[in-house]
Amino acid sequence: MKKQSRDERERVDKLNETFLYNMGYEHAQNTCDEVEALLGEYRDIEVPESLNEWFLEHQKQHNKKIKRAIIRKKAVQISKRVAMIILAICIVSAAVTMSVEAFRIRFFNMIIEINERFSTIQIEEKSTIGYIHELPQDWDEFYYPTILPRGYKLKKVFEANNTKYIIFINCQMDELYFVQGPINTDFQMDTENAKVIKVDINGMEGIIIEKEKSNIISWHDNNKSYYIQGNVEKTMLLRIAESLVKK
Amino acid sequence: MITFLLVIHNEKARNKLEEIYIQYHRELFITAYTILKDYHEAQDMVQNAIFKLSNNLEKIIEIKCKKTRSYLVIIVRNLSIDAYNHKKRTAYIPFDEIARNGMADNLNLDEHVLRIEESKEIAKHLADLHQPYADILTLRYYHQLSILEIANALEITENNVSVRINRAKKVLKSILEKVGVEYEETI
Structure with missing residues (x-):
């Protein structure tokens, strides 16, 4: 073949x-x-009504399926856009935070703030300003904290070399020092083996010194220098510092 | 039925499947019923066909035409014949047996293509001999369905589709030869 x-x-x-x-x-x-x-030939045969009912139900389900598919598709599109926006915000924030010091300080403060709200809310005492009546009546033009860690009470108050000392204590005998002095006051701070973090306190630049058993926060404004030391978390120190009220 | 039509007619944008159902549900039901002689089973077959169609609507370009009509009828008819065979425990010849007899793909039909104007008669002859063969060839070569699409529509395996197509071609060839002899004898 x-x-x-x-x-x-x-x-x-x-x-x-x-x-x-x-x-x-x-x-x-x-x-x-x-x-x-x-x-x-079969003109007399009636189509069962149940077939029509089935079809209506089938259509209902089919339309629902189509709607769900459309919603799912839209959700995916939206989530992609949101993810892109978040990514862009993260990149811009990271760039700004790392390149501008003022932003960097605010950013870390914000993180400290958030951390505090979740981790130290249990130790925060908001109604501790009752001690104000125990402060010397002849003191004027001074600041006092309106927030103290839970359990702290006024222990001692004194003034030396234009520097005012307010000391608080709790039942574990842990002391918390709040010191305020003239702008040129030189606080001696032991920073050996300590971690130092720059922070922002109501628009003023300050530092937190983290040590093993005690944390310190120190800063100054146009008139005075401030210093708080105690066995409390740095986030709490920051809150105390930010809560100062002038009398 | 009136309730149904009211519901379906109230839809502002009636979709393609609804159009198809309204147009063809009665004849699909009657096609299935003539084979199965049972209302419930005939209803099942129509439902099955509609369900399959709803996932494969892009195959339907025009609703009111003979091509769509024959496509739907062929699907329902074959589903019904299979259901009937299953009920009667009638099995098709297994694929191996066909393979032993040789694949019809190797059969050469070219000697007969010049009788293209006789294809209506040949199609009728094939359908009279074994309607599912004429149906499956129609789905494959006229409706241009793939082997997989036919398998899904008729609820059979792809192997089974290939077997049926080859068997159909073999039978067709024998018809062509027979018609050819008769044709030549008449000259």
């Missing part, structure tokens, strides 16, 4: 397909004619 060339084979395949297509076309026509005949 003679072997067919590739072109010849392709031609035969196409002819076959055309023949089969045409045969299918004719079969489709025949099928429609048969259906017409059946419809005439």
